[in-house]
Amino acid sequence: MSAAVDYLLHLADNALVLGQRNAEWCGHGPILEEDIAQSNVSLDLIGQARLLYQLVATLKGGDASEDKLAYFRDTHEFRNYTLLELPHHGPLSGYASSSLDYGTTIVRNFLYSALMALLWEALEKSANADLAAIAAKSLKEVRYHLRHSRDWLVRLGDGTDESHARSQASLDHLFPYTQEFWAHSPAEAAAVAAGIGVDLNTLKADWDGIVDAALAEATLQRPATGGYVPEGKKGVHSEHLGFLLAEMQSLARAHPNGVW
């Protein structure tokens, strides 16, 4: 059971953290259509997270609930990829600040959706029937996220000098974080051994194919990888997750057991 719980939490936290992050565009989108698109992508992601948290709560039993899992765990208990918690802009130092950069949002959505489309497709055959059912639904949704982010990646990369330079910079910044996809955590290894999870390395060739074809069309260069491999899925996060959770969790924590 524990193998399933840890693996499901990883999937759920991925969906919730990116859903919350992308919801920052709600009311602030670069154009109205994209404002609506990101809000809809977030709705899908938060919906997927809810289904997964409900399943975890059922498996844990007792007083576990989706709200407790989402609102009453702290940073080190979250199992999402570090990639998904980063802000919508490039790296900053000191007290520097930056406005939201849509290229960063698009590049991240593309890299992650390409992975999840392949993973949800493979998880339709999970030994856990409930997870397989969630995967079948999520696959239908993530394909539209992938199509949307891919179209915009091409539009920005193969667009103006400014949009090309900014999307290349976003790609250079974010791409090394995808190394975390291919480094197994103990929770993933246990889930794969139990037939519940999927070994992502079996999907890497397809992911590379989707990414390389899109980057070529977008006239963007695939950055080199190497160096630090993030460990968000093991609970080791960047400084950004704490701020994101503080905003998301503050209302529920100020009014525990509140119902509205």
Next chain:
Amino acid sequence: MTATIEEVWAALEDLADPEIPVISLRELGILREVRAGAEGLEVVITPTYSGCPAMGQIEDDVRSTLKNRGISARVVTQLAPAWTTDWMSAAGKEKLRAYGIAPPHQTPAGSSVVRFISKPAKVEAVPCPHCGSSNTLVSSHFGSTACKALYKCQDCQEPFDYFKPY
């Protein structure tokens, strides 16, 4: 009152979708089954999109409709098999079109992710629900709700929603 399965179906026959009130839950394929469970009748519904905010409302609507008719039945949510727009009835699709929403095409059979994302050889036109022209253009993959895309007709110049195949 102990109702029959037919009576439950009849009671829910005209119950409309809260977001698209011209089409019924049955025509949308959300109302899956009425069956005899161990503790009485069960009405099985299935969610559309995972995050669809209308699902809670739909469950409440089913429950209150049955209660108003004095029928006692449990509402059960079932994920598998996953809802698909292919379950939408022909009459339901026609109602959507008349309402100004282009109905969904058939979902492509056995379409893998890699195939879905590669450029299709031929893009199936989405006819304008207002003037019928096939000369239309997608303006956004996401419309007023997650289940719809935003299109524009190049002939009558009207924008319209397209219910995406799911």
